[in-house]
Amino acid sequence: MNWADLFEWGGWFGLVLVWLSLGLMFIYSLVEKEKRAATRSGVLFFLFLVFLGGKFIFTPQVFDPFSYLGVSLGWLALLTIFLILVSPAPRGTIKVSSLPARVDERDVIFARFDLEKDSPLYEEYYHQHEHLRSRDEEIRRLPDLLDRSYWEKSPWEFALAEAEFDFIEELLTLVEQPPLSSRFTFPPDRATVMVKRLALYLGAKLCGVAAVENSFIYSHVGRGPEPYGQPISLQHPYAIVFAVEMDLAMVANAPQAPVVVETSKRYTEAAHISIVLAKTIQKLGYSARAHIAGSNYQVMLPPLAWKAGLGELGRSGIIITYPYGPRVRLGVVTTDLPLIPDKPVSFGVQDFCAACLKCARCCPAQAISKGERQIDNGVTRWVIDREACYRFWRQVGTDCATCLFVCPYSKENNFFHRVVREITRSSKLAQKLAVRGDDFFYGSRPQARSSPLVGLTRVNSPPHQKQK
Ligand code: SF4
Ligand code: SF4
Secondary structure, X not given: OOHHHHHHHHHHHHHHHHHHHHHHHHHHHHHOOOHHHHHHHHHHHHHHHHHHHHHHHXXXXXXXXXXXXXXXXXXXXXXXXXXXXXXXXXXXXXXXXXXXXXXXXXXXXXXXXXXXXXXXXXXXXXXXXXXXXXXXXXXXXXXXXXXXXXXXXXXXXXXXXXXXXXXXXXHHHHOOOOOOOOOOOOOHHHHHHHHHHHHHHHOOOEEEEEXXXXXXXXXXXXXXXXXXXXXXXXXXXXXXXXXEEOOHHHHXXXXXXHXXXXXXXXXXXXXXXXXXXXXXXXXXXXXXXXEOOOOOOOEOXXXXXXXXXXXXXXXXOOEEEOOOEOOEEEEEEEEOOOOOOOOOOOXXXXXXXXXXXXXXXXOOOOOEOOOOOEEEOOEEEOOEOHHHHHHHHHHHOOOOOHHHHHOHHHXXXXXXXXXXXXXXXXXXXXXXXXXXXXXXXXXXXXXXXXXXXXXXXXXXXXXXXXXX
């Protein structure tokens, strides 16, 4: 075999790799019920099959367009793979330029909308924050989240979500108990392994440990059972941060009722894990506090999750985890049990988001920035218009989650998507190709799957009770 043959067969090898990748994508798309991706990858797989077959039908002596084109395409694919493999570590990382100031929980949008209209607290707050008054009042005129006026189309889902939220509120008294006086001592590395194992055993999908910095602690209580406006003084030096996965089939209904069902269910799961984990630590003689939705958070979860190595902050303002993207809910337990903090991770989200814009394009409220990152309270990030987002939630009566659903990182955590995540980790070329590929195969504006009972009907009924 001479150099010319080697060159030709190298090209065909590259082309076969592309063909096999399309075949793999076709199979995974069928399994994931991704119709558009399955159709497109299937058609391309078939065309490549014909193309490759053509190599053996036409002979070079007569006419061989397949060889010229095929070898060129194959080498282009090999060159792309080579460039991806030799690319350096992720370039963009989250930058903290100055020590962020502590956030007052009373300024958080949910705390503002918990205030009873025209009450003394309401008047006092808006007297001090006049710039927020008119926009907030305009939003307040819309029905509240889960308002009965929204129940007509999906009464079971809304009732279920409300029941979950009611249940979480019942749990608020359990978040903190005094530790037992007899204390077990553990080496920090062993304790760190054990708290992570416990969280995963209890149902978390990811778990990490962060050192609690002052700027991660809210300055004053804005929600929950503790007195409104009370200064928060949290002495726990460590936070055990975990994530529970949200079901993609449910999130794919965004922005309809199944999303709030899924959100409330995962908040309940997170509350269960947090409370049991905190109680376990208390029984071993250490102080611990569960921070749960409902709400009694004393700490801000996204920066803690980033510090604990669970993921990176994306354009949509949500933590993007490596295996599940933004399709998670976070939970946290703070404690004085000595632990070893993890380090933040970087797997190319900042660069990927800079090229992607899909969430910004698809956001029905235009709440996600299409521009550059800005310095916001010392952190370089994409700034979200929280009021526009929340207004849309009240227009539909449920949380929206369109930005979770359309995010390329939200795909199922299977072999195919893990390979894609791995090759887009550091290469800008791979990131640009993946962004274009995601638009081509899954749509630049993926359509929500309108199946209100999707999560509920998947529960298998006994044969004699099949659902109609
Ligand atoms: S939840 Fe919906 S409205 Fe809010 S930022 Fe995401 S896509 Fe936009
Ligand atoms: S949709 Fe794209 S831009 Fe938005 S968070 Fe996901 S990767 Fe980033």
